[in-house]
Amino acid sequence: MNSTTEKRIALISVHGDPAIEIGKEEAGGQNVYVRHVGEALARLGWQVDMFTRKVSAEQDTIVQHSQNCRTIRFKAGPLEFVPRDDLFSYLPEFVENLLKFQKEEDVKYNLIHTNYWHSSWVGMQLKKIQGSKQVHTYHSLGAVKYNTIENIPLIASQRLAVEKEVLETAERIVATSPQEKEHMRSLVSTQGSIDIIPCGTDIQRFGSIDRQAARLELGIDQQAKLVLYVGRFDPRKGIETLVRAINESKLRASNNLRLIIGGGSTPGNSDGIERDRIESIITELGMSDFITLPGRLSQDILPTYYAAADVCVVPSHYEPFGLVAIEAMASGTPVVASDVGGLQFTVVPEETGLLAPPQDIAAFASAIDRILVNPEWRDELGKAGRKRVVTKFSWDGVANQLSELYNQFLQQPVKEAKLLLTK
Ligand code: UDP
Structure with a gap:
């Protein structure tokens, strides 16, 4: 068995597979976050195992990303895609498989970093069973989300209870913006310990090409006024607001205006339905000749799209952090974003872009x-x-900031956590 001071960490992300293609339904910021944090921690000398749910029999059980960083997929429920709101009842199987994996590999995860509320529940079980120290990132807060949607799902009360418990019991919560921390305090609980450590982006890749070269590569006119959206097709992402805003633009009558809406979707799934809805608005407004929807943009081509744009728009109804905003900024492109959540932290109005009230066309x-x-x-x-x-x-x-945080907990003996639990 490994000693408690070994720099080993489990990143748990039940629904956000860090090894999967980004930009499809339910694959977005969380997947990117876990993957990049994992790889960067491995470069700092951590042994990183990232745990997620297997969604098809064809998927590899273990994906090795670098020498010290791998994704491990467990069966939990059917081997198929299950929407987030239906995952909770499969979590005990996930915990069982994690415990079995520890036995087989002869390791114990004294330190776990959980992502999103399902994983926080998994983490709380490991804490109870074996005294693991838990760091948690929410990625989305039920208490905020349920304020912005009409149909509250059945799982809501369960989620709110789990989100409160983890805030009050985890060794540390990582808020990705001061705004998210404030929401935790005002809407979830005044107890528990919160640090602010933001999300990050790849500053080498984003910013590696200039506007002119990017437009040449994509075949976009150098004179065009290009507006870009990147993200999932979800009504809460506010794509409709953007399309209607472009319809009201002063430049609408010129032949120069272009809008690219990048993001993947599957026909018939919720993102496919939202894409159809957006396309029908575009047709209805007679804008099909200057709006294109190229589908999912791979992480390799994204820097070129951001660089080519004059402005990147993030019109979300709510956003706990919003990776797209910092990817665009890293690429030297200003951002127009909703005046909400983490976007108020990343985008400095009049300095790096502009903020507008959500849904205000x-x-x-x-x-x-x-x-x-x-x-x-x-x-x-x-x-x-x-x-x-x-x-x-x-x-x-x-x-680096996460590593410093983890080090504090590695130095505490695991027994201490058990004692705290029995208090
Ligand atoms: N993304 C991508 N290709 C696409 C659409 C999105 O790679 O076609 C990536 C995007 O670059 C970003 C992430 O998906 O890294 C979205 O993260 P964000 O925090 O903006 O939104 P979320 O999906 O978490 O709501």
């Missing part, structure tokens, strides 16, 4: 136009955005 239209009509200001905003991301939001910087 006129405010989005005027913010987008202000940047499109002033290329010099666009460049200034872009430069300041890049600088902000380089100094605050690189994955290596984020992993």
Whole structure:
């Protein structure tokens, strides 16, 4: 059995598979976060095992990303995609498989970092069973989400209870923005210990190409005024607001305006349904000739799209952090975003972009136009955005902060955690 001081960590992400293609239904920021944090921690000398749920028999059980970093997939419920809201009853099987895996590999995870509320429940069981120290990142708070949607799912009360318990019992909660911390305190609990460590991005890849070269590569006119959206097709992402704002743009009548909406979808699934809805709005407004939907953009091509754009728009109804905003900023492209959550932390209005009230079509239209009509200001905003991301939001910087946090808990004997539990 390994000693307690060995730098070994389990990152648990039940529904957000870190080894999967990003940009499809339910695969978004959390997958990117876990994968990059895992790889950056491994570069810092951590032994990183990332645990997720297997969604088909064809998937490999173990994916090795680098020498010290791998994804391990467990069966929990049927070997098929299950929407997040239906996953809870399969979690005991996930815990059982994790305990079995520890036995087989002769390891014990004294330190676990859980992601999203399902994983927090898994983590709390490991804490009860074997005294593991738990760090938790929410990625989304039920208490916030249920304020912004009409149909509250059946699982809501379970989720809210789990989210409160983990805040009060985990060794540390990682909030990714001051705004998220504030929501935890005002909506979840005043107890528990919270640190703010943001999400990060790849500052080498994003920012590696300039606008002119990117447009040449993508075959986009150098004179075009290009607006970009990147993200999942989900009504709460606010794509409709963006499309309607572009319809109201002062530049609508020119032949120069273009909008690209990047993101994957599967026909018939919830993201496919949202894509159809957006496409029918585009047709209804007569905008099909200057709006394109290229589908999922791979992480390799994304830096080129961000660089090609004059402005990237993040019109979400709510966003706990919003990776897309910092990816665009890292690429030197200003951001127009909803004035909510983590976007209020990453985007500095009038300095790196502009903020508009969520779902406010006129405010989005005027913010987008202000940047499109002033290329010099666009460049200034872009430069300041890049600088902000380089100094605050690189994955290596984020992993360094997490590593320091984990080290505090590795130095505490595991027995102590058990004692605390019995108090
Ligand atoms: N993404 C991607 N390809 C796409 C659409 C999205 O790689 O076609 C990535 C995007 O680059 C970002 C993540 O998915 O890293 C979305 O994260 P964000 O925090 O913005 O939103 P979430 O999906 O967590 O709601």
